[in-house]
Amino acid sequence: MNRIDNLFQTKKNNILSIYFTAGFPNLNDTEEILLQLQNAGVDMVEVGMPFSDPMADGVVIQDSSHQALLNGMNLDILFDQLIKIKKEIRIPIILMGYFNPVFKYGVNNFCKKCVSAGVSGVIIPDLPLEVYLDEYAALFDQHELYYIPLVTPQTPDQRIAKLGMKSKGFIYMVSTASITGSRPNLENNHDYFLRVRKILPETPLMIGFGIQDSNSFATANKYANGGIIGTAFIRTLKEASMKTDYKEILSHKIDAFIQSIRGN
Amino acid sequence: MTKSNYNINDAGFYGEFGGAFIPEMLQKNVTELLDNYLKIMSDPEFKTELRTLLTDYAGRPSPLYYASRLSAQYQANIYLKREDLNHTGSHKINNALGQILLAERLGKKRIIAETGAGQHGVATATVCALKGLECVVYMGETDVKRQAPNVARMRMLGAKVVPVTSGNRTLKDATNEAIRDWIGHPEDTHYIIGSVVGPHPYPDLVARFQSVISEEMQEQLLSKTGRSYPDAVIACVGGGSNAAGAFYHFIDNPDVKLYGAEGAGKGIDTPETAATMAVGSSGILHGSKILLMQDKYGQITEPYSISAGLDYPGVGPLHSHLHATGRATYLSVTDEQALQAALQITRLEGIIPALESAHALAALNMIPLRKEMNVVVNLSGRGDKDMDTYTHYFGFDNEQN
Ligand SMILES: Cc1ncc(COP(=O)(O)O)c(C=O)c1O
Numbered sequence: 046m047n048r049i050d051n052l053f054q055t056k057k058n059n060i061l062s063i064y065f066t067a068g069f070p071n072l073n074d075t076e077e078i079l080l081q082l083q084n085a086g087v088d089m090v091e092v093g094m095p096f097s098d099p100m101a102d103g104v105v106i107q108d109s110s111h112q113a114l115l116n117g118m119n120l121d122i123l124f125d126q127l128i129k130i131k132k133e134i135r136i137p138i139i140l141m142g143y144f145n146p147v148f149k150y151g152v153n154n155f156c157k158k159c160v161s162a163g164v165s166g167v168i169i170p171d172l173p174l175e176v177y178l179d180e181y182a183a184l185f186d187q188h189e190l191y192y193i194p195l196v197t198p199q200t201p202d203q204r205i206a207k208l209g210m211k212s213k214g215f216i217y218m219v220s221t222a223s224i225t226g227s228r229p230n231l232e233n234n235h236d237y238f239l240r241v242r243k244i245l246p247e248t249p250l251m252i253g254f255g256i257q258d259s260n261s262f263a264t265a266n267k268y269a270n271g272g273i274i275g276t277a278f279i280r281t282l283k284e285a286s287m288k289t290d291y292k293e294i295l296s297h298k299i300d301a302f303i304q305s306i307r308g309n
Numbered sequence: 310m311t312k313s314n315y316n317i318n319d320a321g322f323y324g325e326f327g328g329a330f331i332p333e334m335l336q337k338n339v340t341e342l343l344d345n346y347l348k349i350m351s352d353p354e355f356k357t358e359l360r361t362l363l364t365d366y367a368g369r370p371s372p373l374y375y376a377s378r379l380s381a382q383y384q385a386n387i388y389l390k391r392e393d394l395n396h397t398g399s400h401k402i403n404n405a406l407g408q409i410l411l412a413e414r415l416g417k418k419r420i421i422a423e424t425g426a427g428q429h430g431v432a433t434a435t436v437c438a439l440k441g442l443e444c445v446v447y448m449g450e451t452d453v454k455r456q457a458p459n460v461a462r463m464r465m466l467g468a469k470v471v472p473v474t475s476g477n478r479t480l481k482d483a484t485n486e487a488i489r490d491w492i493g494h495p496e497d498t499h500y501i502i503g504s505v506v507g508p509h510p511y512p513d514l515v516a517r518f519q520s521v522i523s524e525e526m527q528e529q530l531l532s533k534t535g536r537s538y539p540d541a542v543i544a545c546v547g548g549g550s551n552a553a554g555a556f557y558h559f560i561d562n563p564d565v566k567l568y569g570a571e572g573a574g575k576g577i578d579t580p581e582t583a584a585t586m587a588v589g590s591s592g593i594l595h596g597s598k599i600l601l602m603q604d605k606y607g608q609i610t611e612p613y614s615i616s617a618g619l620d621y622p623g624v625g626p627l628h629s630h631l632h633a634t635g636r637a638t639y640l641s642v643t644d645e646q647a648l649q650a651a652l653q654i655t656r657l658e659g660i661i662p663a664l665e666s667a668h669a670l671a672a673l674n675m676i677p678l679r680k681e682m683n684v685v686v687n688l689s690g691r692g693d694k695d696m697d698t699y700t701h702y703f704g705f706d707n708e709q710n
Pocket residue numbers: 399400425426427428429503504505545546547548549550551552617618619663665666689690691
């Protein structure tokens with residue numbers, strides 16, 4: 046069974062997913078960050094594939110992507126890193142990024158590598174559902190790779206239903222009309238969260254964009270199965286990386302961050 | 310009429326290029342535009358208002374000028390399509406006027422735009438002043454410096470100019486930032502894209518607004534040469550809007566040779582170039598599948614051209630398709646060649662061209678010409694904004710020159 050399905054079948058609430066950019070702060074931090082997130086009790090991880098032109102991201106993720114590319118990150122290196130720790134990873138891994146690097150890598154080749162690296166799904170914001178269905182759905186299905194769609198407050202009801210029907214795993218509810226790194230008051234959009242839940246009563250829903258602390262995570266849990274945190278975690282990594290004893294404190298900083306979100 | 314092989318299909322593709330590769334956050338804005346643009350553009354009232362503004366406000370039709378001394382030099386009949394004489398100094402006003410009327414009919418209150426050379430930013434700021442709409446223009450910090458007169462013009466017109474500090478701080482980065490703004494404003498904002506790039510329907514929409522260039526050429530050529538089409542058309546290509554407009558009505562006529570001139574920067578064998586057709590490959594950027602400059606892993610390569618308007622790592626889907634099918638020929642023009650062509654036309658015809666347009670003029674040296682040929686060069690803009698560059702390069706601040 047796909048690990049994403051397994052997760053949502055065994056756990057209904059308080060699901061925490063963390064996003065970080067592969068290759069940031071340092072090229073070879075990927076394995077340690079992933080393992081430490083798993084140890085700290087994170088339920089799912091989204092590994093960012095850095096891109097030179099991240100059009101839906103705010104400054105923090107833009108900068109981390111830029112640094113990761115300067116560090117030399119690319120898809121071959123990332124897959125190698127994931128393969129190295131595959132045996133130790135039990136939680137679902139999702140790759141997230143823009144379409145061009147995947148397209149250039151060759152979507153077929155990319156899917157194969159995802160299987161060998163133990164990747165359960167992908168989030169590619171600029172690969173819209175229509176193009177995915179026309180050109181790539183068969184390939185993804187063949188590799189049991191899930192295409193996770195986004196919905197936003199502006200997505201019409203019919204389209205929400207279609208996205209729910211045509212995708213697998215879960216739906217990524219973008220909390221508000223913005224790029225990543227914004228700090229909206231999530232409660233302002235409760236009508237939207239309830240609307241999506243009503244249209245898709247059975248589909249696992251995760252809220253992302255603007256979740257940064259235990260309060261906003263609690264709000265996500267109120268309206269969905271859990272929440273996704275990116276920018277706030279990357280900020281923590283960045284702060285840690287500026288310390289001279291970075292290597293020693295990294296795992297502790299990750300633990301402390303996750304505890305602060307879980308509120309215990 | 311037979312259906313053109315070079316037109317957009319129902320899904321928004323020119324051959325394999327185009328489409329709408331956009332995140333869900335942009336679906337509402339783009340779908341709204343897609344569902345309405347053809348309807349609005351075919352409305353007689355819209356057409357009349359646009360026609361009146363193009364004539365009385367922008368000064369169209371732009372003249373088709375027979376350049377006699379340039380013709381003698383090149384031993385062919387060279388005509389210049391004088392887009393430089395339009396209000397605001399370039400072809401960009403054709404698109405800006407069309408899109409502001411579209412935005413008005415979509416009920417939008419706020420306008421955003423990206424700009425490279427600043428010509429599109431000025432055109433957008435101008436039509437916003439005309440219509441009393443709020444205007445925000447994103448411009449790479451590098452371009453803010455090298456096109457300072459246009460920054461001042463935009464600000465005088467009431468636009469907010471936001472310097473962009475990501476990437477190379479040029480046109481690509483300004484476009485990213487404009488897209489981010491649009492994501493954050495899904496209800497009240499229209500994005501006036503300045504070239505035939507971006508998600509469907511933008512490339513088609515902008516090409517239609519620029520098609521007035523070749524529409525006028527047909528009549529003007531008929532009266533000047535007795536034939537409604539030339540033997541060749543040459544235009545510079547950044548994203549490709551002035552070229553799309555200059556090619557538009559000739560695309561299905563195989564007797565018309567089409568030439569695009571790209572900014573080769575310091576040369577296509579150096580990393581400092583923006584000649585996408587020469588060094589690019591298929592990929593996805595800014596919402597459509599196009600030819601673009603990228604590395605082995607699909608990271609976009611930072612382009613370089615002395616001309617801010619050509620300093621873009623991609624070309625729109627129409628041109629990608631015209632290149633792939635061989636219908637149009639794209640030439641690489643270096644900074645040096647463009648600068649020399651700018652000086653040549655200035656001294657022969659008394660016309661100081663925009664650096665972008667100078668690339669099209671330089672292409673006259675690269676194509677087969679014959680005495681009886683009628684060649685139209687699309688003079689997309691005037692050179693006022695580039696005086697600093699010309700002055701430094703040729704040393705006009707020195708009494709000896
Ligand atoms: C005068 C002029 N010509 C050409 C261009 C290039 O744009 P496009 O290829 O869309 O015509 C610009 C862009 O700023 C310009 O200002």
